[in-house]
Amino acid sequence: MDKYMETFGVDISKDVFDVHGSASGHNQFKNDAKGLASFLKGIPKESLVVMEATGYYHYRLAQFLYKSNVAVSVVNPLSVKRFIQMKLAKVKTDKSDARAICDYALANGVPPYSALTDVQAECLQLFRLMDSYLKKRTATKNKLHGEETLGIPSKFVYRSLKRDKKHLDKELAAIDERLLELVRQEQQYQLTLLQTVPGIGTKTALFxxxxxxxxxxxxxxxxxxxxxxxxxxxxxxxxxxxxxxxxxxxxxxxxxxxxxxxxxxxxxxxxxxxxxxxxxxxxxxxxxxxxxxxxxxxxxxxxxxxxxxxxxxxxxxxxxxxx
Incomplete structure (x- = not known):
């Protein structure tokens, strides 16, 4: 990583993120707009910021830095974990994790971050919401089956479950419609092509x-x-x-x-x-x-x-x- 003036490892959580710079050492910032701006202000030109893929938490910082023209890399947490184990580290804190991510980046080639477009970001949010609703609907179906097996001892409970399932069906249909609308804006032809493969459905093609x-x-x-x-x-x-x-x-x-x-x-x-x-x-x-x-x-x-x-x-x- 000699081509960068400094490499930063970031361990991010809900409220704060710890940063270890290869030259500047450790620092900590609030995980909010003010904290992000403060971190950006202290980053030298031609620096690299490396963080683990941690679901929701890393996304905001990675997108913010990318749009601010800072070199960013998001790495697989498993790779960093194996790197820490290889070094036989006995200390496990947010501060030590930030340093380990920095050391990992210095020792290995890390891929550049590919920022998501607004369409991609919304689609991924929709897929996550879809998964959540599908799990809820399956649980509701199971409860309905249980009530029917018992002979519906409570009509109130049964009707409530029926309404819940109907609502989830409606929401899932709306998500499907929104996903199709978003993907068709940019990739209608590719979506049509993928669905010509026998076995590939609309949902898989979209994803x-x-x-x-x-x-x-x-x-x-x-x-x-x-x-x-x-x-x-x-x-x-x-x-x-x-x-x-x-x-x-x-x-x-x-x-x-x-x-x-x-x-x-x-x-x-x-x-x-x-x-x-x-x-x-x-x-x-x-x-x-x-x-x-x-x-x-x-x-x-x-x-x-x-x-x-x-x-x-x-x-x-x-x-x-x-x-």
Whole structure:
């Protein structure tokens, strides 16, 4: 990181964020507008600010610094955790974490932060809200089933649950409509292309476009598969350790789950996926492993179609898909 005058590691929480500068040492700021402005004022030109991806908390600071023309990097918390473990650190505080993030950035190449557009930010918020409402609706459905099994001892409770489910259905429909409206503003053609892949539904196509920024964040299908976390990891050592191959699961859990659900439909209607599933099962492998392979195949097909700009063709194998 010699090209930067100074590197800052940031450990951020709800109320404050701790900062460790490679030259200036430790400081702490309030996690509000005044604190952000104060931190920005003290950053020398040509500096790098590195922080962990921590859900809601890192987003505001990362976006603020990016729009202020400060070099920013958001790194995987697991990578920093392994780095701290490697150093056998015995102290775990916000101050020590900020220093560890700074040391990590100095010792490793860190990726530049890609700021979200207003459309992307709203879409991701909508998907999070959708997940919350879907969980609530499932819980409500289960309660309704329980009441029906009991013979509806309380009509008031049953009617209240019915109203709750109706309200959630209405809100979920509104979210779907808003997501479609937002994505169509910028990526209508790509959305149409992705839905030509047998097995890929509207919801998965929408989420793929949003999290990949229209597939512009990835140069190869392999990079995208690694990001989602459906690439196999091999566990072998010497002659005694022969662990089962598993998917990495270090990636976007939401997208991974969506693709796994799509794999069931793809096994019926997507010829390439159906043939792949059959080959793996016929070799004696588990059906779950075959479905994971199908999810991987689906993702590669989507990547190839998005990059080529051509609709799905069952008889065509793209070079982009196999990279």
């Amino acid at each position: 793929l476009i949003v999290v990949t920024d229209g597939f512009s964040k990835f140069g190869t299908a392999a990079q995208l598969c690694s990001y989602v976390g459906i690439t196999p990891t091999i566990r072998e050592s010497g002659s005694s350790v022969r662990g089962r191959s598993r998917i990495s699961k270090v990636g976007n859990k939401k997208l991974r789950n969506l693709l796994f659900l799509c794999a069931f439909n793809a096994c019926k209607h997507n010829r390439a996926c159906r043939e792949l599933y059959g080959r793996i099962v016929n070799k004696g492998k588990s059906k779950k492993l075959a479905l994971i392979a199908v999810a991987n195949k689906l993702l590669k097909q989507c990547f190839a179609i998005a990059k080529s700009g051509l609709p799905y063709d069952a008889g065509f194998v793209s070079v982009l898909e196999v990279k």
